[in-house]
Amino acid sequence: MREATDWEPSDDEIAWTKTNLEPLQIGGTWAPQGLEYERTGEAALRLVSIVNHDGTREAHTRVCKVLEMMDWTVDDDDVERVVNQPTPDEVAANQQSELERIQSIVSSWVCPDDECEEPLVNAQLDRCEWVNYGQHTFHNPETGEDGEADRWLAHITCEGCGTIIPMQPLDYGYIAGEDLFYTWVTNNYRYRVLTREDTVALIDAGGQGIPLGSIIDGVEVPPHMQGTYCLRAPILDEEE
Ligand SMILES: [Zn+2]
Numbered sequence: 265m266r267e268a269t270d271w272e273p274s275d276d277e278i279a280w281t282k283t284n285l286e287p288l289q290i291g292g293t294w295a296p297q298g299l300e301y302e303r304t305g306e307a308a309l310r311l312v313s314i315v316n317h318d319g320t321r322e323a324h325t326r327v328c329k330v331l332e333m334m335d336w337t338v339d340d341d342d343v344e345r346v347v348n349q350p351t352p353d354e355v356a357a358n359q360q361s362e363l364e365r366i367q368s369i370v371s372s373w374v375c376p377d378d379e380c381e382e383p384l385v386n387a388q389l390d391r392c393e394w395v396n397y398g399q400h401t402f403h404n405p406e407t408g409e410d411g412e413a414d415r416w417l418a419h420i421t422c423e424g425c426g427t428i429i430p431m432q433p434l435d436y437g438y439i440a441g442e443d444l445f446y447t448w449v450t451n452n453y454r455y456r457v458l459t460r461e462d463t464v465a466l467i468d469a470g471g472q473g474i475p476l477g478s479i480i481d482g483v484e485v486p487p488h489m490q491g492t493y494c495l496r497a498p499i500l501d502e503e504e
Contacts, residue, residue, distance in 0.1 A: 266340060269325045273333065281330045285309075287408035298347075299324055307336040313345035370439040375422040375429065382424030389440040391449065393419040394486035395430070416486050433488065448489045451481050455494040463493050 273281075285303070288294055294301045298315035309331060314320055328338050350358065373384040397415040404411055418436035419428050437445040446457035458466065458473055466473055474496045476485050 266328050266338075267321060267325050269322065269329060271322075271326055271329065273326065273330045277326075278330055278333060281327070282334065283407065285336075296327070297323065299327070300345075301327075301338075304339070307334070309336060309338045311338065311340035311343050313347055314343055315347045315349060317349055366438050370435075373435075373439065375424055375427060377422070377425050377427050380422060380425040380427065382422050384420070384422070384429065384439055386423040387420045387429070388423065389420060389436075389444055390447065391421065392436060392440065392444070394448065395419055396484055396486075414487070433486075445488065446492070448486065448494075449499065450483050452499050454497050454499055455489065456497070457489065457492040457494055462495075466495065 284294055284296070288303045290303050290305060292303050293312070294303065294309070298317060298320035299311070300313040301309045302312050304310045311324065314324060324340070328340070331338050371383065371385055374381040375384065395417055397417055399412050400415045401410050401412055403409075416433060417430040418433055419430050420436070421428055431439070448455045455474070455476065463473065473493050475493050476489050476491065478485055478490055
């Protein structure tokens with residue numbers, strides 16, 4: 265599996281590898297691009313899977329070279345999986361089945377109220393309110409370091425009983441879909457994120473959108489909307 269290489273790691277590359285491996289428990293997995301290793305001892309790693317690609321084999325060879333310099337051993341004699349790179353058709357099929365899998369999961373989510381149990385897919389998903397719950401500490405598994413960030417939740421209203429249900433942003437994205445996720449309603453306006461193509465078409469047609477920073481009209485902009493270019497439309501009374 266290992267090939268000869270003239271490549272010599274820089275100090276940064278050695279430091280990067282150490283940063284990744286030192287916090288790893290024995291039995292833990294390290295998976296840089298296209299590769300998967302298991303830590304099998306104090307200074308021992310085993311190659312579990314590798315993508316069948318010249319670049320990935322070269323990356324593995326480089327990992328081995330760095331580890332050699334760190335006095336670690338790498339066992340790559342019997343790799344469990346050699347993964348072939350998927351064709352575009354396979355990628356599309358995988359995305360479709362992933363989408364269907366997510367849809368079947370979210371369709372089983374119900375209102376947390378025991379008496380109600382209305383499916384959440386029936387909620388008014390276009391009337392989501394984004395709420396900042398303030399700073400919290402989070403653990404970054406990649407760097408092993410703790411960081412601080414605002415925690416935002418998406419509030420939706422149960423169609424059955426009117427309960428406000430706070431959802432994790434990713435979960436809301438799954439249930440509402442990408443278009444609604446990138447549509448934000450605040451202060452009687454609806455902001456819809458424009459794609460690059462939509463922006464070009466709008467500007468060429470003499471129209472104008474609005475770029476979002478972190479605050480607009482005194483309201484904090486949720487993180488996924490910050491730095492986007494949007495079409496802003498007033499919400500008309502008859503929609504209320
Ligand atoms: Zn309910």
